[in-house]
Amino acid sequence: MDIKVPRGTQDILPSETGKWQVVEELIRETCSLYQYKEIRTPIFEHTELFTRSVGDTTDIVQKEMYTFQDRGDRSLTLRPEGTASAVRAFVEHKMFGYPDQPVKLYYMGPMFRYERQQAGRYRQFVQFGIEAIGSADPAIDAEVISLAMAVYQKAGLKKLKLVINSLGDTESRITHKKALVDHFEPHIENFCSDCQNRLQKNPLRILDCKVDRNNSLMATAPSLADYLNEESAAYFEKVKEYLSILNIPFEVDPNLVRGLDYYNHTAFEIMSAAEGFGAITTLAGGGRYNGLVEELGGPDSPGIGFAMSIERLLLAVEAENNKWADLSNLDVYLIGMGETAKKKTVELTNVFRQNNITAEMDYLDRKIKTQMKSADRLKAKFVLVIGEDEIEKESAMLKNLSNGEQQLVPWNELVEKLKNSI
Structure with a gap:
């Protein structure tokens, strides 16, 4: 019997692990500089954690999760992302009671999503992410973005593009949601079944659809930027101001919609602008998730974070033709x-x-x-x-x-x- 590695996974051989170790050490050193502490959570969690936090209308929950019943007939899922587990641990261990807030965490480990394998994308992949929970200060948004940029820059990447947007607060999103429903509903039969299911539950996710991205209604859809209330607009201006103070260039993209339901206010993506990197240029993404802690049973504790694929980082380094230092350590x-x-x-x-x-x-x-x-x-x-x-x-x-x-x-x-x- 010819047994090979499962589709969508890979063996990282000794000739390659040195690069991984360099990146992992670089990440840990950077997190230490910013005072983020490591948290390690289980590789599988109760399925409800992800349906409640990530959102039951997302592609992750509907199509990509590895879910199974254990011998006690409990529904468990291999973690598809890291934020839900980190926030669950924050609530379960009452970290909101720590005297020093916000609580600043980072994680690094395997995640699992059943999706089509592409360059730098696997069904088992290694994700690094950070979470800053307990502050609604736009300055912490800028810090989180700064840490992500620092990791890429220390890895030698120069051709980076930061794109940001505001998803607004609850009030802004409710107003925008109604406008989206009114815009799409008369022609929703021309959209895919996923979009039709999302129309009433979460129409914002229609803008993130890969099937209907070229539909003419996408270009004329109401922009969330036009529905931000005064508080949300002021918050976003502060974030942009702090990014400018940190000398971090950015572009505002009103069409940027993160694929997870828990995001609000600041959303961002970091992309590779390296020639030949591929059609999918996103390296990392993240945003603010005020309300997620309460959704999982905790008190009001606003948070923000990001996640990046280590595989994608390594691919970007190769795309810029950067050379790794001599990793040999034999004396x-x-x-x-x-x-x-x-x-x-x-x-x-x-x-x-x-x-x-x-x-x-x-x-x-x-x-x-x-x-x-x-x-x-x-x-x-x-x-x-x-x-x-x-x-x-x-x-x-x-x-x-x-x-x-x-x-x-x-x-x-x-x-x-x-x-x-x-």
Whole structure:
């Protein structure tokens, strides 16, 4: 039986994991600078969490979730996104009672959506996201966007575009919703079944439809910007002002609609403008979700966050032809010629590792020329050779592979010599 990786998933091989580790460390360092702390939530949750928070009219809930019944006949779902789980944990563990607000969280881990596989998009993908819960200050909106931009810039991306919009508060959205229904209802039979189902429940989602995006009614649909009340408009102006203070360029797109029901006020997407990146340019998206904490049983705690795909980030780095730094960390490759020498290389390999010197040796009893090629492929900084002569002198021949210099070093001086040289 020929068993292969499931469709929409991938194996990340050792030759690639170094890039992932660099990005993951970069993310953790950036979150530390901004004082966001890591939260780790279960990979599966009760299905109701996502139907209530993400929205039962969204593509995620209707078409993309991996849902199953467990042995207790409970409906569980592999998490399709991270915000719902983070907010559920915020409520369950009463983090709204913490003395320091807002509570600033980040997460990084696998998410699951049943969708068509495309470049950088998988059914199991790794998502990094942050949540700032407990503040309605537009300055925190700017900070959240700033952190996302910082991650991409530290990864070497320069061709970025930030697009923002305001979805308004509840009052603004109710007024706009009525205008949308009046606009689409007379011709709704010309739209897909999803749009027809969304007309009364959430007509804003019609504007995000991929099937009917070219329908002429889309271009003439009432703009939410025209229905923002004074408070919502003032909030959005503040967000734009803070972004300007942070020297973050942006474009306002009144048609930007995030695909999750819990968004309100600020919404944003970061896109790659790199040539050849692909038809789908979005790298990250997020926004404000005032009301979600209350929806999940908590007190009034406004929040904002974003999520980005690590796969998409790596793809964008490649699209800009950026080179990753040398990820090799092998300090010394040991070669022992003969049984006695091999025993000494086993001993020294262990000694080096105990002294935080990365070391590797041959375990296939290959010829010295083949072992030297292996050391070169592994990008070792030094090669250490022990033969009969070295055994007699209780020394080893240490060769610097960067300049070809070599010298005989007593065994008891090797650790200090390597540490000083490295």
